[in-house]
Each structure stands twice: as structure tokens, then as C-alpha cells.
Amino acid sequence: MNAFGAWEMPEEYRLLRDNVRRFMAEDVRTAEDQVEHDAYKLPPHLLNPLQDKARAMGLWALGTPEQYGGAGLNALGYAVVAEEAARCRMGSYVWAAGAFGMDPPEIIWAGTAEQINEYGIPSVKGDRKGYFAISEPSGGSDPARAIQARAIRDGDDYILNGTKTWITAAGISDWGIVFARTGKPGDRGGISAFIVDSDNPGVSFREIDVIRSYSPWEVFFTDCRIPSSKRIGEEGEGFKILSRFLGINRIPYTANCIGTAQYALELAIDWAKSRTVFGSTLAEKQAIQWMIADSEMELQAARMLVYQAAWALDMGKPFQVESSIAKVTGTETAGRVVDRCIQIFGGMGVTHELPLERWHRELRIKRIGEGPSEVHRMVVARHLLGTKA
CATH class of the missing domain: 1.20.140.10 (Butyryl-CoA Dehydrogenase, subunit A, domain 3)
Known part of the structure; x- marks a missing residue:
């Protein structure tokens, strides 16, 4: 049932909705029926054909700008697809059972050309996978005050220590964007954003069992050395950059x-x-x-x-x-x-x-x-x- 009253959905979005709904019914749910009820991913022989078809439909990396290889959907288009992508068993957390790929954390597009080419674009292609780490054991709803992870400057590097928690996909990603304090506590201007490789010495992960099958992760940083070239933006600009993206997701x-x-x-x-x-x-x-x-x-x-x-x-x-x-x-x-x-x-x-x-x-x-x-x-x-x- 789709009643819009005085506001009518533009034709292009109705077509988009109908195409995705048909794809979900004819392809995604058929593939999903072949895995157990609580699965949160499809095996490659089922997933790859779905992803190939999604690319052909122009529905790959939905929120990523077209210039970086994504679908470049605006907010309304993204909302329309996100609703339809839920129409399968695992669709509440793994949209369309993974058929549409994954967007890297949006903040990567605020990085340098080198950072975008090394992390952003390969993630859009599906060759890499990134996570986004703000929340800590001290809290996540008020990051300006709650962030206690600290990155201390050491020559051309930073030494990162701290813990992040409730981080989606962290343990199955090969890089992440981590927010840490480089200034005084409680100061929004004292937070910086860093790209951290998952195989960087001093990085470890722990899966957190929760009531859903797709678990979040805890991430530990112990004397983790990060080159300054991995910082996104200037020192102390992490929260300012972050605020551009807050609320969009x-x-x-x-x-x-x-x-x-x-x-x-x-x-x-x-x-x-x-x-x-x-x-x-x-x-x-x-x-x-x-x-x-x-x-x-x-x-x-x-x-x-x-x-x-x-x-x-x-x-x-x-x-x-x-x-x-x-x-x-x-x-x-x-x-x-x-x-x-x-x-x-x-x-x-x-x-x-x-x-x-x-x-x-x-x-x-x-x-x-x-x-x-x-x-x-x-x-x-x-x-x-x-x-x-």
C-alpha cells in the first residue's frame, strides 16, 4: 500500500523502488533460501551473481558518489532502496543479503587523494572493507566528552592507545577510521580522525555476542604507531569533519x-x-x-x-x-x-x-x-x- 497524499513520489523513484522489489523477490530471496535461518552472509557462489546483477542495475555502493564508483543516490533515492533492501530474511542488517556491496565510511571522502585512492575506492570496488569507530566503553552518544582514546604525537607519527566498542564489521575489515583525542578532554576541537590498518601492530579485536547473529566488535589499540599521513584533515578537526556526516545515515x-x-x-x-x-x-x-x-x-x-x-x-x-x-x-x-x-x-x-x-x-x-x-x-x-x- 503506497498512499502519498499531497506529495507524490517522482516517477524515477517509483521505477527504482519497483526494480529493487522485483530483484529482491526473484533473485535475493531465492539465494537466501539456500542458507540457514540466522545466516548473515551468503557464500560466494550465491553472492557473486547477485552483486554482478546489482552492478548492472546501477545499484552498487548506494551512498558513494558516482565519481568514486558508487551509485551516487541522493537521500530520497537511498531511503527508497534501503526500504526495499530489507525485504529478505537478513535484510535488516545485511541489506539485500549483501548484493549492493558496502559504502566505506563517508568521512574517507574528506581525506587526501592518496587516502581516497588507497582506502576509499578499493573499498567501493569490494577489494577492501572499512569500519568506523567512535563509541567507547565510556559512552557513544556524546563523543565530544566520551572519547578517551588518545593519540600522542611522536615525531612524524602518533601513538594511539584506547578502546572502541560496538563497532560494526571491525573484526572482518582490513582498515578503519578511528577518532581519538589529540587535545584536552571534553573539547570538540581536541579530537582527530585517523586511518588505522587492521594489521597494524598494537591493534586487536574481540567479537561481542549480542541478541542478533551479526555481532559488533571491540577494538583495542595498544601503543599503535600511526603515520601522520593517515590523519584525515588537520589535527583537532576530527569532530568538525564528522559533523558533516552525522545524521545522514x-x-x-x-x-x-x-x-x-x-x-x-x-x-x-x-x-x-x-x-x-x-x-x-x-x-x-x-x-x-x-x-x-x-x-x-x-x-x-x-x-x-x-x-x-x-x-x-x-x-x-x-x-x-x-x-x-x-x-x-x-x-x-x-x-x-x-x-x-x-x-x-x-x-x-x-x-x-x-x-x-x-x-x-x-x-x-x-x-x-x-x-x-x-x-x-x-x-x-x-x-x-x-x-x-
Whole structure:
């Protein structure tokens, strides 16, 4: 169901949406059916043909500028694809089961030509893989104050010590962008960004078991020597550079959650139409009708908030508050909808025969990732009240 009211999705995005939806149904889910229920990656013989087709469709490295080999989608296009890329079992975290490749951390495009050529472009091609490390055991929602990892200048190098945690893909990447303090504590101007090779002496990783199958990592830096040529921007400019990218990822991140919930709702609707209890189908029970109606209404509202944030970003308007509103609404709505879908399926809803229980676990994490709901509510409140605390 796609009602847009006064705002109509441009034709190019409708075509994009339909092409991705068809690709998911005909290719991705067919390949995914050949791996176990909680898998988070496809073997090469299944993944490579999908990636070849995605490249041919112009859907490779979705958020990477075209000049570097990516699809170059704007925010609205990215949101549309991110929602459709959720329409598979592992799509909540591994979009389209990995068919669209991976964008390197966006901040690499703020680097030098040498850094882009050595790390950014090979990552777009799929020859390398990078991670992005801000959060630490001391916290992640307030990096200006929470970052304690320290990089001390030593001639032409820096000596990095510290720990990063909850870092996606760190242990399976060959490089990362790490934020560390080069100035005084609590000072936004005292944070710098560094490229760190995973095989650099002094770097180690620990996988963190969580409720989803795709685990984050802890990264340890012990007297890790980094050449100054690996610093992105000037010393102390890390947070300033980072701020250019903050909030952008929340838009496709949230759209993807909505896509997961929408797909779950479609499965539940089909089940409600076919399942007979007490002499009639579930679809004829008012309690089920209301669950389905509430879910569709909430998803449509959440989707429009994502589109509003994407539109603001594409138009060069302030979008941080809009992205916070969309993120809270979208992730919380998605969790509620999938919970209702499990209820509609009853006992089947919590089995491994369906992806619902997996999505339930994964969507719970989405209310924490990319900033917890409470922080985004604080952003909205401060904007309305004009306060800083």
C-alpha cells in the first residue's frame, strides 16, 4: 500500500523502488533460501551473481558518489532502496543479503587523494572493507566528552592507545577510521580522525555476542604507531569533519527498519487471510483487523517522516531534527509492528521457520544504534525549547 497524499513520489523513484522489489523477490530471496535461518552472509557462489546483477542495475555502493564508483543516490533515492533492501530474511542488517556491496565510511571522502585512492575506492570496488569507530566503553552518544582514546604525537607519527566498542564489521575489515583525542578532554576541537590498518601492530579485536547473529566488535589499540599521513584533515578537526556526516545515515537506517516491518506485515496479512479459527479466518476477527490497520497507519506515517528528512537533506536545508524525529518514530514503529505480526502468527511467529523472531531481535537493537531514542528525543526537545541541557 503506497498512499502519498499531497506529495507524490517522482516517477524515477517509483521505477527504482519497483526494480529493487522485483530483484529482491526473484533473485535475493531465492539465494537466501539456500542458507540457514540466522545466516548473515551468503557464500560466494550465491553472492557473486547477485552483486554482478546489482552492478548492472546501477545499484552498487548506494551512498558513494558516482565519481568514486558508487551509485551516487541522493537521500530520497537511498531511503527508497534501503526500504526495499530489507525485504529478505537478513535484510535488516545485511541489506539485500549483501548484493549492493558496502559504502566505506563517508568521512574517507574528506581525506587526501592518496587516502581516497588507497582506502576509499578499493573499498567501493569490494577489494577492501572499512569500519568506523567512535563509541567507547565510556559512552557513544556524546563523543565530544566520551572519547578517551588518545593519540600522542611522536615525531612524524602518533601513538594511539584506547578502546572502541560496538563497532560494526571491525573484526572482518582490513582498515578503519578511528577518532581519538589529540587535545584536552571534553573539547570538540581536541579530537582527530585517523586511518588505522587492521594489521597494524598494537591493534586487536574481540567479537561481542549480542541478541542478533551479526555481532559488533571491540577494538583495542595498544601503543599503535600511526603515520601522520593517515590523519584525515588537520589535527583537532576530527569532530568538525564528522559533523558533516552525522545524521545522514539515520535516514536510510530508519527506512530499512520500515521496510522490514512492512514486509512482516505483508506476511501477517497473508496468514490472516488463510488461517481459520473458531469457524472463520483471522482476517475476519476485529482484534486482528485493528492490529493490521494500526500497523499500516503507523508505517505510512513513519515513512513520510523519513521522506521529509531525506527531502530536507537533498534540498540543502537543516535536516538534523527531522532525521531525529524520523529515527525515533521509524525504529519504534517497526518494533511494534513486528511484535504484532508475531502475535498474529501465534506459535508459528516465534519459530525459525519464519524470519519474524529474527527481525524482532534485530529491530530491538535499532532503537539503540545510530543514537538511542532518548538522545534523539533530547535533540528534538532542545530544538523546540532553545536549550542546551
